[in-house]
Amino acid sequence: MSEVYASADAARTASFTMAGLSQDEKNRALEAIAAAIFDRRTNIIEENSKDLFDAEVSGLSMPLRKRLLFDESKILASIEGIRSIISLADPVGRQLLATEMDEGLSLYRVSCPIGVIGIIFESRPDALVQIATLCLKAGNAVLLKGGSEASHTNRILADIISAASIEAGMPAGWISLLESRSQVEEMLTLDAYIDLIIPRGSNAFVQYIMQHSSIPVLGHADGVCHVYVHEKADPAMAVRLTVDSKTQYVAVCNAAETLLIDESIASDVLPLIARALEDRHVILHGCKKSQAIWPMKNVDDWHHEYLDYEMSVHIVADEDAAIAHINRYGSGHTDAIITSDKEAALLFMQAVDSGNVLWNCSTRFSDGFKYGFGAEVGISTSKIHARGPVGLEGLVTYKYKLFGSGQTVDEYASGKKHFTHRPIPLVNGK
Numbered sequence: 001m002s003e004v005y006a007s008a009d010a011a012r013t014a015s016f017t018m019a020g021l022s023q024d025e026k027n028r029a030l031e032a033i034a035a036a037i038f039d040r041r042t043n044i045i046e047e048n049s050k051d052l053f054d055a056e057v058s059g060l061s062m063p064l065r066k067r068l069l070f071d072e073s074k075i076l077a078s079i080e081g082i083r084s085i086i087s088l089a090d091p092v093g094r095q096l097l098a099t100e101m102d103e104g105l106s107l108y109r110v111s112c113p114i115g116v117i118g119i120i121f122e123s124r125p126d127a128l129v130q131i132a133t134l135c136l137k138a139g140n141a142v143l144l145k146g147g148s149e150a151s152h153t154n155r156i157l158a159d160i161i162s163a164a165s166i167e168a169g170m171p172a173g174w175i176s177l178l179e180s181r182s183q184v185e186e187m188l189t190l191d192a193y194i195d196l197i198i199p200r201g202s203n204a205f206v207q208y209i210m211q212h213s214s215i216p217v218l219g220h221a222d223g224v225c226h227v228y229v230h231e232k233a234d235p236a237m238a239v240r241l242t243v244d245s246k247t248q249y250v251a252v253c254n255a256a257e258t259l260l261i262d263e264s265i266a267s268d269v270l271p272l273i274a275r276a277l278e279d280r281h282v283i284l285h286g287c288k289k290s291q292a293i294w295p296m297k298n299v300d301d302w303h304h305e306y307l308d309y310e311m312s313v314h315i316v317a318d319e320d321a322a323i324a325h326i327n328r329y330g331s332g333h334t335d336a337i338i339t340s341d342k343e344a345a346l347l348f349m350q351a352v353d354s355g356n357v358l359w360n361c362s363t364r365f366s367d368g369f370k371y372g373f374g375a376e377v378g379i380s381t382s383k384i385h386a387r388g389p390v391g392l393e394g395l396v397t398y399k400y401k402l403f404g405s406g407q408t409v410d411e412y413a414s415g416k417k418h419f420t421h422r423p424i425p426l427v428n429g430k
Contacts, residue, residue: 011116085374120209145179188215224257
């Protein structure tokens with residue numbers, strides 16, 4: 001039996017136990033994890049320093065090394081995220097639908113864990129903490145594969161989380177860490193054990209996963225996010241929000257990659273935004289009209305995720321053109337409009353086909369923690385099951401529970417009895 005098969009088998013067994021855990025039991029385990037991470041923070045930083053050293057030697061880009069850093073402030077932020085998850089209501093056992101089919105025959109749709117989730121994520125150690133603790137709260141077992149750049153940090157975090165949670169009552173095997181590409185390839189074949197795969201990476205990577213596995217995939221593809229400056233935008237706001245969307249943290253999927261500006265205001269507003277971006281060392285790539293207003297490089301590809309201090313600029317004729325551009329070249333992740341025109345904003349938010357559509361605020365807000373979800377396992381660009389930041393609600397499914405009192409289908413087929421199909425008031429609990 002291979003290591004991956006054994007881990008998936010153990011996770012499957014553990015998932016059945018986890019489905020029946022109470023909120024208190026899960027919260028106690030989360031408290032234990034938070035305490036253990038705090039107690040072992042010095043060890044975690046030591047392991048992270050090994051990854052940072054290897055990254056520097058290998059020439060990993062500075063933005064990616066910034067993602068890799070897991071210092072005390074990020075550790076404390078991760079612990080804060082765990083506390084936030086603890087404070088959230090249990091997503092399992094919620095009544096989603098209640099119907100009286102007939103007197104003494106009641107139907108309920110109730111949320112329940114998905115089961116075993118395989119998650120492949122990039123080299124952000126804090127992502128491992130978020131993913132593991134969200135899966136635990138939602139009652140799921142999890143197989144994790146992090147980026148090789150963070151191998152030392154991922155290993156100690158997985159060990160800490162596993163030991164602390166099992167000591168607090170979680171079943172052995174509920175969490176496992178995979179560390180090689182060959183293990184991922186094997187994981188993709190285990191459809192009898194794994195219920196859902198969530199890959200976080202490029203669109204090509206997500207497509208590869210989808211094409212090489214029969215396991216359902218919740219795709220988190222690339223983040224080609226847009227800021228659209230409408231003709232009725234406040235220039236100062238446009239500068240501030242564009243700069244924040246692009247530079248607040250460039251190496252993340254909700255950082256803006258393309259700036260769209262209405263032609264009617266471009267000659268006045270583009271120089272203001274371009275100067276502010278270049279003051280923060282952003283290299284601009286523009287269309288011909290943009291280049292006629294401000295010196296910048298030519299755009300090679302409008303569907304491009306830089307994850308660095310670079311940004312594309314396109315001058316559009318009007319809002320319809322901006323929406324068409326986003327729907328053609330975007331990734332369905334996060335797109336924002338800056339305008340004082342409410343009608344234009346509402347049209348944009350209705351017509352843009354993305355998981356997150358924003359009005360007069362930075363694209364960096366599209367985040368599970370900022371939305372109040374506690375954390376996220378990723379931002380889904382899929383349209384089925386879960387979309388946008390995937391927090392607890394995206395990590396549960398549902399089952400139907402039918403409570404009877406001796407009824408048979410023949411009684412209804414023969415006309416002796418009739419369905420009433422009356423709604424029953426929902427009770428948000430088990």
